[in-house]
Amino acid sequence: xxxxxxxxxxxxxxxxxxxxxxxxxxxxxxxxxxxxxxxxxxxxxxxxxxxxxxxxxxxxxxxxxxxxxxxxxxxxxxxxxxxxxxxxxxxxxxxxxxxxxxxxxxxxxxxxxxxxxxxxxxxxxxxxxxxxxxxxxxxxxxxxxxxxxxxxxxxxxxxxxxxxxxxxxxxxxxxxxxxxxxxxxxxxxxxxxxxxxxxxxxxxxxxxxxxxxxxxxxxxxxxxxxxxxxxxxxxxxxxxxxxxxxxxxxxxxxxxxxxxxxxxxxxxxxxxxxxxxxxxxxxxxxxxxxxxxxxxxxxxxxxxxxxxxxxxxxxxxxxxxxxxx
Amino acid sequence: xxxxxxxxxxxxxxxxxxxxxxxxxxxxxxxxxxxxxxxxxxxxxxxxxxxxxxxxxxxxxxxxxxxxxxxxxxxxxxxxxxxxxxxxxxxxxxxxxxxxxxxxxxxxxxxxxxxxxxxxxxxxxxxxxxxxxxxxxxxxxxxxxxxxxxxxxxxxxxxxxxxxxxxxxxxxxxxxxxxxxxxxxxxxxxxxxxxxxxxxxxxxxxxxxxxxxxxxxxxxxxxxxxxxxxxxxxxxxxxxxxxxxxxxxxxxxxxxxxxxxxxxxxxxxxxxxxxxxxxxxxxxxxxxxxxxxxxxxxxxxxxxxxxxxxxxxxxxxxxxxxxxx
Numbered sequence: 001x002x003x004x005x006x007x008x009x010x011x012x013x014x015x016x017x018x019x020x021x022x023x024x025x026x027x028x029x030x031x032x033x034x035x036x037x038x039x040x041x042x043x044x045x046x047x048x049x050x051x052x053x054x055x056x057x058x059x060x061x062x063x064x065x066x067x068x069x070x071x072x073x074x075x076x077x078x079x080x081x082x083x084x085x086x087x088x089x090x091x092x093x094x095x096x097x098x099x100x101x102x103x104x105x106x107x108x109x110x111x112x113x114x115x116x117x118x119x120x121x122x123x124x125x126x127x128x129x130x131x132x133x134x135x136x137x138x139x140x141x142x143x144x145x146x147x148x149x150x151x152x153x154x155x156x157x158x159x160x161x162x163x164x165x166x167x168x169x170x171x172x173x174x175x176x177x178x179x180x181x182x183x184x185x186x187x188x189x190x191x192x193x194x195x196x197x198x199x200x201x202x203x204x205x206x207x208x209x210x211x212x213x214x215x216x217x218x219x220x221x222x223x224x225x226x227x228x229x230x231x232x233x234x235x236x237x238x239x240x241x242x243x244x245x246x247x248x249x250x251x252x253x254x255x256x257x258x259x260x261x262x263x264x265x266x267x268x269x270x271x272x273x274x275x276x277x278x279x280x281x282x283x284x285x286x287x288x289x290x291x292x293x294x295x296x297x298x299x300x301x302x303x304x305x306x307x308x309x310x311x312x313x314x315x316x317x318x319x320x321x322x323x324x325x
Numbered sequence: 326x327x328x329x330x331x332x333x334x335x336x337x338x339x340x341x342x343x344x345x346x347x348x349x350x351x352x353x354x355x356x357x358x359x360x361x362x363x364x365x366x367x368x369x370x371x372x373x374x375x376x377x378x379x380x381x382x383x384x385x386x387x388x389x390x391x392x393x394x395x396x397x398x399x400x401x402x403x404x405x406x407x408x409x410x411x412x413x414x415x416x417x418x419x420x421x422x423x424x425x426x427x428x429x430x431x432x433x434x435x436x437x438x439x440x441x442x443x444x445x446x447x448x449x450x451x452x453x454x455x456x457x458x459x460x461x462x463x464x465x466x467x468x469x470x471x472x473x474x475x476x477x478x479x480x481x482x483x484x485x486x487x488x489x490x491x492x493x494x495x496x497x498x499x500x501x502x503x504x505x506x507x508x509x510x511x512x513x514x515x516x517x518x519x520x521x522x523x524x525x526x527x528x529x530x531x532x533x534x535x536x537x538x539x540x541x542x543x544x545x546x547x548x549x550x551x552x553x554x555x556x557x558x559x560x561x562x563x564x565x566x567x568x569x570x571x572x573x574x575x576x577x578x579x580x581x582x583x584x585x586x587x588x589x590x591x592x593x594x595x596x597x598x599x600x601x602x603x604x605x606x607x608x609x610x611x612x613x614x615x616x617x618x619x620x621x622x623x624x625x626x627x628x629x630x631x632x633x634x635x636x637x638x639x640x641x642x643x644x645x646x647x648x649x650x
Contacts, residue, residue, distance in 0.1 A: 118531050118533050119533075120534075138530055138531055140531070167527070167530060167531065169527055173527060174531075176524065177524050177525075177527045177528040177531050178531060180520050180521050180523070180524040180528050181521045181524060181528045181529075181531055181532040181533075181535075181536040182531075182532075182533070182535055182536065184517065184520055184521075185517060185535035185536050185538075185539040186535060186589070187572070187575055187585070187588060187589075188513050188516070188517050188539060188572075189535070189539060189592060189596075190575075190588050190589050190591065190592020190593070190595075191513070191568050191571045191572050191575065191588065191592065192509065192510060192513050192568070192592075192595075193591075193592040193593070193594075193595030193596040193599070194571055194588075194591040194592050194594070194595040195505050195509055195564060195567050195568050195571065195595075196505050196506045196509075196595055196599065197594065197595030197596075197598040197599065198505070198567065198595075199501065199502050199505040199506060200502075200628070200630075201602065201628065201629050201630030201646070201648075202492070202494055202498060202502045202627055202628055202630060203502040203505050203506045204506075204598055204599050204602040204630055205463055205492060205602065205627075205630040205631070205632070205646075206443050206463055206465070206492065206499075206502050206503060206506055206507075207506040207507075207599055207602075208443050208444075208506075208507070209542070210506075210507055210510035210511060210514070210542045211506040211507065211510050211599070212599070213510075213538050213539070213541045213542065214510040214513060214514060214538070214539055214542070215592070215595070215596045215599065216538045216596075217534070217535045217538065217539070218592040218593055218595065218596035219593065219596045219597070219600065220593075222586070222589045222590050222593050225585075225589050226584075226585055226586060226589055229579075229585050229589070230579075230583055230584065230585055233579060233583050236579060237576070237579050237580055239520060240572065240575060240576045240579065241576065242520050242523065243516050243517070243520050243572065244569070244572055244573060244576060246516045246519055246520065247512070247513075247516050247565065247568065247569055247572065248569060250512055250515075250516065250565060251562070251565045251566065251569060254554075254555075254558060254561060254562050254565065255562055258555055258558050259551075259555065260512070260550075260551055260554050260555055261547070261551060263512065263515050263516065263519075264511070264512075264515050264547045264550050264551055264554070265547050266515065266518075266519040267514060267515020267516065267517075267518040267519050267540070267543040268515070268518070268543055268544065268545075268547050269518075269519070269522065270515075270517075270518030270519040270520075270521055270522035270523075270540070270543065271514075271518040271522075271540045271541075271543035271544045272544070273522040273529055274518070274521065274522065274529050274532055274536065274537070274540065275544065277526065277529040277530065277532075302527055302530075303525070303526065303527055304526050305525075305526030305527060305529055305530040306530070307530070321526070321530075323526075
């Protein structure tokens with residue numbers, strides 16, 4: 001198996017390094033933050049400066065994993081373009097369109113497929129990393145118009161080796177989906193927390209379960225939330241507009257007839273869709289990767305809420321949720 | 326101690342009956358739902374028809390507790406006006422302004438102070454009731470312009486007997502506060518759940534913690550959510566307008582400069598205010614109920630996020646959160 005070079009050894013990058021090593025792959029890394037470097041070295045991993053890491057990656061044709069914040073991606077790509085311009089490349093950044101654009105601009109000769117593991121925790125840095133972080137998680141690997149199958153398989157295999165299941169989709173579909181289920185929740189939690197606090201100490205004294213749940217993620221570090229949300233600006237804008245439209249409709253109904261039934265019932269149906277998806281049994285399906293357009297089939301798996309759970313030769317093994325009619 | 330007559334033996338009314346009995350008070354009840362009647366009888370409580378219950382309440386000058394949905398309050402008050410027109414009266418309905426208005430209209434001679442215990446669970450009915458439901462919960466007892474101190478003390482003593490602490494405030498302050506910390510969370514959870522589900526199976530497959538937390542209360546029974554939210558229409562409208570304004574500001578910032586800092590930081594501060602309040606130590610204070618305007622002092626306790634935790638003769642013992650500067 002190809003060795004793995006992880007650039008950035010925080011929570012996600014560190015966990016990739018650990019998980020890939022646990023899967024038996026040769027791993028090495030590089031990081032800017034001194035405490036992450038020291039932590040990884042102390043735990044027995046190979047950590048070198050970024051130039052040495054990328055030179056070694058080029059020499060042994062390693063898979064390079066970009067695990068730095070979106071704002072640092074361009075600089076890493078320029079380094080890659082200099083030192084490992086044709087490497088197999090993926091990333092674990094939470095937005096996919098901007099990363100794909102940056103790769104096309106700065107490192108167009110890499111064999112790239114974008115990635116996003118849907119896993120995390122509130123702590124950050126190497127110290128919080130764990131080889132089990134991705135167990136049973138969804139891990140998006142992007143299949144865009146210009147993605148090459150070998151590059152996609154490299155990134156997908158890494159996800160599988162880390163214990164995750166692969167969700168194939170395009171960068172733009174990914175960004176639209178996470179805007180709705182990850183970034184919009186942060187924006188609405190912030191709005192709710194501010195509205196509640198505006199009610200003063202009396203409101204805080206009366207607040208209980210619904211407020212506590214609805215504002216939990218507002219306790220996340222603002223820098224991390226901002227990097228995530230602002231990096232997905234155009235997709236988040238569409239999601240916020242959808243929420244504004246729905247909230248405005250609720251406002252109008254409450255003001256005119258006093259009836260919130262349409263809002264509350266649509267929300268109940270939406271939550272039920274989520275619970276149904278989580279509880280669904282899975283059916284197996286096979287995708288022949290030697291077919292005419294395997295990406296079309298793979299993207300369809302993703303669009304149906306399915307996952308790739310393994311490879312069997314040139315076949316991808318998919319698990320598809322079996323939803324009630 | 327005055328005996329307690331509970332009208333309505335669902336989750337909240339049933340728990341009041343149990344808790345008041347556990348505190349050593351003579352209790353009896355009445356209920357419309359047959360399974361609640363049978364359940365309470367089977368558990369050894371005295372349950373009679375509503376006319377008999379109110380006649381007995383009048384005869385022994387019991388405290389009557391209205392524990393029916395808001396939509397059934399008017400009918401109960403008409404009965405009270407007929408059969409126990411001067412009784413000591415409180416309620417456990419989740420909005421206070423509409424109940425106070427109904428009491429003024431239908432049963433103006435009762436000795437009334439409104440109540441709202443901030444406790445609940447997802448199950449409903451007598452079978453879900455428990456004497457411990459209100460342990461350490463906040464229980465609002467309203468102190469409006471026309472509230473009489475003896476009526477307020479009766480309602481407050483019931484809350485204390487049930488294991489709760491009393492939050493004194495006006496009906497309108499209560500309704501404004503719960504609109505922000507209880508009803509708005511339900512509206513935003515419904516909006517978020519619908520926005521997420523609109524993202525289709527891919528979005529549902531990628532949804533994790535932030536979406537799960539932000540939509541949890543959208544799984545509540547729509548009838549209960551609607552009764553609660555629609556019953557607090559005018560205060561909820563103000564809270565929704567506040568949320569629309571804040572979400573619109575986020576939208577504007579995202580569209581113009583791409584910066585969500587103001588939104589995210591205000592949310593972080595709001596959540597921190599909630600966490601600080603919950604973690605705060607308490608200082609004791611005493612309110613002399615024989616003073617010139619004890620309600621002014623009591624309302625100030627509530628406005629500061631404090632609670633009345635007991636009576637000592639004609640003094641109310643208050644616990645006030647000690648917040649950092």
